[in-house]
Amino acid sequence: MVEKQENSVLYYPIREDAARRTKEMNSFSDYKEGSATAEYRRCVDQAVEIAKQQKEKVDPIYHGKIDALVDNYARKLADNMNRGFEIDARVPSVMVAGPSNFPTGKKEKQNAARAQNMEEWRQVQGILDKIKGTGMGGISADNPHAVEQLEKQLEGLEKSQQVMKEVNAYYRKYQTLDGCTALSTVEIEKLKVSMEQPWHLGNKPFQSFALSNNSAEIRRIKARIAELKQYAEVGFRGWEFAGGKAVANQEMNRLQLFFEEKPSAEERSILRKSGFKWAPSVGAWQRQLNHQAISAAGRIEFIRPLSGEHPRDLQPKAKQSPGRNETVR
Incomplete structure (x- = not known):
């Protein structure tokens, strides 16, 4: 039975009977009831926390994809763990069974299955990296929200362009940044420090290349938006x-x-x-x-x-x- 957490993430069932059997086949110590499920849930909770942190970094349109990845991780991890218990219970360890008439051939097959299961486990853990990378790359054309995201990006670029022009004009007129309403007090102080650096060329807050590069990016984003809208209308x-x-x-x-x-x-x-x-x-x-x-x-x-x-x-x-x-x- 699949169990839902308070945060809507699903816990998939872990076969406690198989985990107990695995312990009996490979150790003389007793199995602690619920320990396999507890370990599984600890891993899922870790994925949930990673997802939570990622959601704070990216646009909300990616939240659904992040949730889907977490659910995929929870499901595949449960499958992998249950498969691992089934494999480990096939043949007892030599320590438990003893060396006499030990099924060497079956043990070799078990070890091969273990290796494959471990590779699958690594792939499952790779889902955590996918969660961390969601929403951090470029804006793909096959993203249904691509135009929306690009327009939001364009809005920011155009706002930056306007601010840079206003700040340069203010400085050109007053030869100071003090009192410039286009910037906050903190931004003014940071820009003053930047202008004092040896790499800051020219006697203006924002150098010409900064405006020209930003302008070129605005033109590129506008062209891309037009292209994607054309695709949608074709x-x-x-x-x-x-x-x-x-x-x-x-x-x-x-x-x-x-x-x-x-x-x-x-x-x-x-x-x-x-x-x-x-x-x-x-x-x-x-x-x-x-x-x-x-x-x-x-x-x-x-x-x-x-x-x-x-x-x-x-x-x-x-x-x-x-x-x-x-x-x-």
Whole structure:
């Protein structure tokens, strides 16, 4: 039975009977009832704390993803621990069983299973790193909130640009920062210290390159927002091919390939090289939905539309954007 914590994180069941059996097969000391569950919950609580700290650092739109990662960690850790108990109880230790007629072959298989289980444990622990990294990278185009985040970033850049211009104008007029309402008292004192440093060139608070670099970033973000909005308005279209269909899933922002039968090893290799990844949750091979995905699909002969056309020719007429890095930083 799955048990829910007060903070809504789920505790998955730990097999106490298997943990007890493992102790009996490998030690002469008694098993402390509930110790396996207690250790499991300690690890989950640690993940919850990491998630809590991460949520304080990132935009709230990432909180749902962080919660999902914590639940994934809790579930997979329980599976891994229960699997470990089952493996450890297969063959007793030589200390408990004694060397006479010891099943060496079975022990070797047990050790191999243990090694695999340990590798799976490392992968489970890697989820903690994913939690720590959520929301800390660039703004990906396949993020449904990408435009919203970019517009928020643009707002901050434009505000900074205006402040730098106002501060420079104030200083140019009064030759002092005292009394400048564009900055707080603390910011004024910090800027004074900065202007006294040997690396601060020129007689103005904010140097020309700072404004020009910020202006260039504003232009880049504006162009990216326009591009993403264009993608959302294009309305890509799917098609049928021999043995399946291609679906332009606008809601998930994915070009999805559904096959009636599992593609051959060669075909799967081609799909991977073309940027498609298998998504068992939806039963499709998919990649981000954009012009590059349509072009890539057009180069794969076995998913060509039944009409014989290039997938690109089936799409609504719209201005094509050149290939580019799809992650904004």
